[in-house]
Amino acid sequence: MNDNEAQALISQEFLQSIAASRGIRPAELEVLSLSLSGISTTEIASQLDISEDLVRKRLSRIYIKFQIEGRGPVKFAKLQQLLHNLYQTHLGSTTNNSPILNRIDWSEVIDVSIFYGRSEELAQLEQWIVRDSSRLIAVVGLGGIGKTALLTKLTQQIQPYFDCVIGRSLHNAPPLENLLADLLKSLSHPQEPELSEKADERIVQLISYLRDRRCLLVLDDVQTILRSNDLYGRYLQGYEGYGALFRRIAEEQHQSCLVLSSQEKLKEISLLENPSRPIHSLKLEGLKPEDAQQILLRKNLTGKQSWQELIQHYRGNPLELKLIAATIEDIFNKDVAEFVKLRTTIVSDREILDEPFKRLSALEKQVMQLLAKEDKALSFQQLRAKIEEIATSDLIEVLESLGGRYLIEKVKTQDTNELLFTLQPVIKKYVTKYHLPSAQKT
Numbered sequence: 001m002n003d004n005e006a007q008a009l010i011s012q013e014f015l016q017s018i019a020a021s022r023g024i025r026p027a028e029l030e031v032l033s034l035s036l037s038g039i040s041t042t043e044i045a046s047q048l049d050i051s052e053d054l055v056r057k058r059l060s061r062i063y064i065k066f067q068i069e070g071r072g073p074v075k076f077a078k079l080q081q082l083l084h085n086l087y088q089t090h091l092g093s094t095t096n097n098s099p100i101l102n103r104i105d106w107s108e109v110i111d112v113s114i115f116y117g118r119s120e121e122l123a124q125l126e127q128w129i130v131r132d133s134s135r136l137i138a139v140v141g142l143g144g145i146g147k148t149a150l151l152t153k154l155t156q157q158i159q160p161y162f163d164c165v166i167g168r169s170l171h172n173a174p175p176l177e178n179l180l181a182d183l184l185k186s187l188s189h190p191q192e193p194e195l196s197e198k199a200d201e202r203i204v205q206l207i208s209y210l211r212d213r214r215c216l217l218v219l220d221d222v223q224t225i226l227r228s229n230d231l232y233g234r235y236l237q238g239y240e241g242y243g244a245l246f247r248r249i250a251e252e253q254h255q256s257c258l259v260l261s262s263q264e265k266l267k268e269i270s271l272l273e274n275p276s277r278p279i280h281s282l283k284l285e286g287l288k289p290e291d292a293q294q295i296l297l298r299k300n301l302t303g304k305q306s307w308q309e310l311i312q313h314y315r316g317n318p319l320e321l322k323l324i325a326a327t328i329e330d331i332f333n334k335d336v337a338e339f340v341k342l343r344t345t346i347v348s349d350r351e352i353l354d355e356p357f358k359r360l361s362a363l364e365k366q367v368m369q370l371l372a373k374e375d376k377a378l379s380f381q382q383l384r385a386k387i388e389e390i391a392t393s394d395l396i397e398v399l400e401s402l403g404g405r406y407l408i409e410k411v412k413t414q415d416t417n418e419l420l421f422t423l424q425p426v427i428k429k430y431v432t433k434y435h436l437p438s439a440q441k442t
Contacts, residue, residue: 083309117291
């Protein structure tokens with residue numbers, strides 16, 4: 001396929017759509033369109049009245065945004081092929097005259113115009129969803145770690161691959177019947193669907209839509225439908241049907257994808273996840289140091305020699321770093337070094353941890369309180385010795401549950417490779433400040 005054939009096969013309307021989803025600016029799109037039409041770098045520079053170097057720079061930024069690797073003409077050939085494949089997928093989907101094609105219905109869109117890092121996570125999710133045609137994906141991790149922002153950014157990138165994109169938050173814990181009715185109405189827009197009375201029948205209706213069209217469904221804040229005062233991943237009474245929904249979407253044949261965001265790993269994901277199956281989970285960790293530094297740069301903070309220590313102390317959690325950066329700006333005249341030398345930890349927003357702590361069982365809270373009082377990480381045997389009244393099997397369940405909620409850290413000793421358990425500094429300070437009797441606080 002030569003350059004002119006590529007351009008002829010790709011409509012300008014589609015090119016504009018996919019360029020917008022990748023954050024490609026109008027000036028970059030100009031260069032891309034001309035390049036696809038077979039015009040040389042020299043001719044493009046002449047037409048746009050810019051330097052050839054600037055043309056190459058704009059193309060370089062386009063390659064980065066499409067995650068194209070290689071050198072010279074190879075990169076451009078890869079980009080051509082990618083765009084050609086995307087457009088063929090788009091044409092295949094639009095042969096269905098459904099009015100929902102190319103619809104985006106997102107109830108609570110957040111602004112991700114300022115977005116830090118996550119290139120590897122975005123690439124992995126795009127691989128699973130677009131190229132591997134996975135049916136169920138879970139993005140999991142602590143509050144504030146950036147799950148919602150990541151999924152919003154991801155959706156902007158991969159939206160052209162889908163006939164429709166629907167995003168919903170479960171923040172208010174809607175009953176399953178209500179959520180299914182909402183999804184079916186969106187999928188059948190502008191017609192009103194004939195809704196079945198039972199949730200099971202509505203699931204059948206939903207999967208029928210997911211077979212007919214390539215749809216991306218995103219459900220955020222899934223942890224709100226999980227039980228409090230119990231081990232992780234167990235549904236609220238009356239919400240068990242959500243588990244059936246997730247299992248059926250994961251196991252039945254269709255061409256769509258459901259993406260879940262949760263502070264806890266769901267049991268369905270744990271049971272179904274397998275490298276050979278179209279079900280995956282991504283545990284979202286903190287930002288890489290080089291990406292986290294952008295948060296501090298944006299606040300014009302000083303004391304750069306202490307930035308790495310601050311980022312590590314807050315484990316690269318973007319929300320925690322934004323909050324502590326504001327504190328350093330207001331109280332320490334923007335000097336990170338002045339704050340770091342105090343050797344203290346600030347819990348800037350306790351609500352981030354109030355919600356997951358509220359869902360803990362009594363035994364989980366007991367283990368958290370014990371770890372909060374310890375200066376060093378403890379092994380399983382050390383924990384067992386300190387909480388003698390807990391049966392061994394119960395302690396195993398508790399540690400597994402706290403791991404499924406991402407509230408404990410696991411580290412290994414350098415000499416024996418023994419697994420130890422501890423708390424992140426912010427979590428330790430939170431438990432010490434709000435959930436320990438005054439006499440036990442360190």
